[in-house]
Amino acid sequence: MFLFLLFFNTACSVEKNTEEKNEVSIGVLVPLNGAQTQAGKEVTQLLELIEDVVNRPSDLSLPFHEGIGLPNLNGVKIRFVIGDSSTPDIAMVEAERLITEENVIGLTGLLSSSSTKTIMVPAERYEVVLLGEGTSETLTDAGYEYFGRTYPGDDTFIEDTFSYLREISNASDKPINTVALVSEDSEFGANIALIERKWLNEYDFELVEDISYSALASNVTSEVLRIRQAKPDAVIMSSYIADALLFMSTFREQDYFPSVLFGQRGGFASSDFVKNLGEDANYVFSTARWNTDMDNQAAQDLAEAFQEYSDGTELIGDVMAVGWNAYLLAIAANQAGSTESDAIRAEMRKGLDVAKEEDPSGLLGYQYDETGQNQLASAIIVQVQDMEMVTVYPEALSMQKEIYPSPNWRERKR
CATH class of the missing domain: 3.40.50.2300 (Response regulator)
Incomplete structure (x- = not known):
């Protein structure tokens, strides 16, 4: 019970500044119960770190770290809103809540392939971009227009x-x-x-x-x-x-x-x-998908920053992938100069531009095809x-x- 309350309080802390109007919300689904609760807590901590980097000047060399907010959207700040993905059924209900009540511009999360399948339905119905990391080939075979996958299947x-x-x-x-x-x-x-x-x-x-x-x-x-x-x-x-x-x-x-x-x-x-x-x-x-010791300075800097931010927890690949997907949704909106889903999706199809020295992913780039798969993904x-x-x-x-x-x-x- 103590662990759940600790995580719940941490999750709530991400949903800060809700009364601010100069912000865009991105929905992130993580398990609040079950075997992956610890990983969900780590995702939340990474999101807090990313918010700090984007929303105020930072020494951590990641996209938008030098300014305040998203420059092509008049400096609008980002806010990550947490939903529960403990089971596929819960995840689907929470995804719809994030879309209809929190007005998120995109969705991502710590999601299995089965959870991703359920979330794809409301995301497609409401035309909201979903960046998921379920690895099943059935996800990209489904023909959904608003689904994307950054890392390999x-x-x-x-x-x-x-x-x-x-x-x-x-x-x-x-x-x-x-x-x-x-x-x-x-x-x-x-x-x-x-x-x-x-x-x-x-x-x-x-x-x-x-x-x-x-x-x-x-x-x-x-x-x-x-x-x-x-x-x-x-x-x-x-x-x-x-x-x-x-x-x-x-x-x-x-x-x-x-x-x-x-x-x-x-x-x-x-x-x-x-x-x-x-x-x-x-x-x-x-x-x-990712590891802390890759020969990539941005990756090593992010791993070190996360370890300090989380009081010693090592950043793992699945957690990094969720945090980076959330970041990429913000990058896509900024590149589009719009929070409209079709504009965000269009930029993903054209290719997202991330400076190499600010990219901790280790991927070759971001070019999402008609199935939603990033064609430059690598393992x-x-x-x-x-x-x-x-x-x-x-x-x-x-x-x-x-x-x-x-x-x-x-x-x-x-």
């Missing part, structure tokens, strides 16, 4: 996974030939597994085990035994945080660790992953080393070399 993340595995295999005297897929059975895991099977064949890996399990499972011993018996060179997993931690503890109990253990974001990219596992998280790979791959997530791919952004093959439990210094 599952297809890009998964192709990069197999391309990277082939790359490190070719550079090593321990080749990677066989793969086990382990996926939770909701839309998140099932859709990823479907695409993984496609790219696995494209890159000529042999599938030796394909496991589907419930994310609500309290015991995964049988699944781990199946993996051990298949003896894959690489295990690729799609899990939420609770089940990711359960698998890791079971791997430890069974004294099993493959040469490559690779997560498809989800729980493996959560700040709680390393926090809960400590040294046992080492050597795990994951695809990601990164991280690995936990010394209890820190470090960027190991692509080479242009990485400052660390991967550790491959991973040592098993008994080979590790403890």
